[in-house]
Amino acid sequence: MRFALIAAWLACATLSVGATSGFAQERIQVVTTTTDLRSITEAVGGERVAVVSLVPPNMDAEDYQPKPQDVLRLKNASMLVRVGLDYDLWADRLLIQAAKPEISRGGAGYVDASFGIAVLELRGMSVGSGDGHAHGSGNPHYWLDPKNAEIITGTILEVLARIDPAGAASYEANRTAFLARLQAKLTEWEAKLAPLKGMPIVAYHNNWPYFARRFRLDFVDFIETKPGVPPSPAHLAAIVRTMQARNVRIVVREPHEPERDIQFVAGKAAAQVVVLAASVGALPRAADYISLFDVNVEALTVAASQ
Known part of the structure; x- marks a missing residue:
């Protein structure tokens, strides 16, 4: 009987210590708008953070329709990380509903990851015709240049250290x-994509200027002239003429983009369609920020070798 009592006391003591330890190691709740920022935030935060992204991995963040549970996620968060550059404007409505100053603009836990980024295609408040992007603040797909991760992680680090000084080191x-x-992988990616330097490529949507600049790729035209608006027959015909004149052999699409028009221009110009992931999780093997580039570099190099 005495041994049974001792065993029970030890079990209770163990549970008590575990509960105390778990409380001491409670993770900082972070919400990101996209899976890319979630992966980058997890890389910096490690085991001290619990990160959830609002936009599912197989969805274009620009078209995301917020859910009621998103407001609750923000209410429970100590930090918000967003893309900015008008890419996730819907997050502003959520922040108003959540009514949590700490993670709103100017708050200690608010992160606009575009801060400090050298933005491409910046046109002030005007939008060029036929550019495929309706963003006066510039093209927002800056995470597709892996060198920009230096700036993004620096901004995230600064805010994490501010709200959790004990975890700064x-x-x-x-x-x-x-x-x-990332730097070791960047050297590898640059070497693999070197044979594609200057090779003309057509894409469905203008997501790729940062990626193209980093790896010296040449995206000569885009099938979608305005987000969400199907291309006209005249524009498709012009794309085919461009592809034939420039000997374009690769057409890039993302998994969620419509196939019909892509297959049409590819067929007319005898080009092959290459599926790339513009965000983490968009393809099964693009499970985190680094593997996102692994998958895209492999797909392009295989296509170019055929």
Whole structure:
């Protein structure tokens, strides 16, 4: 009987210690608008953070319709990380509904990851015709240049250290290790894509200027002239003429983009369609930020070798 009592006391003591330890290690709740920012935030935050993204991995963030549970997620969060540059404007409505100043603009836990980024296609408040993007603040797909992760992670680190000073050293070490891995991969990616330098490519949507600049690729035209508006027959015919004149052999599409028009121009110009992921999770093997580039680089190099 005495042994049974001792065993019961030890079990209770263990549970008590575990509960205390779990409380001491409670993770910082972070909400990101996209899966890309979730992956990058997890790389910096490590085990001290619990990160959830609002936009599912197989959906274009520009077309996302917020859900009621998104407001609750923001209410429970200590930090928000967003793309900015008018890409996730719907997040502003959620922040108003959540009514949590700490993660709203100017709050200690608010992160606009575009801060400090050298923005491409910046036109002030005007939008060029036929550019495929309705963003006066510039093209928002800056995460597709892996070098921009240096700036993004620096901004995230600053805010994490501000709201959790005890974890500052850990966040700094995590960021340093992540950027070292990324730099090694960048050297590998640049070598693999070197044979594609200057090769003309057509894409469905204008998501790729940062990716193209980093790896010296040449996206010569885009099938979608305005977001959400199907291309006209005249525009498709012009695309085919461009492809034939420039000897375009690769047409890029994302998994969620419509296939009909892509297949049409590819067939007319004897080009092959290459599916790339513009965000983490858009393809099964693009499970995190680094593997996102692994998948895209592999797909392009295989296509170029055929």
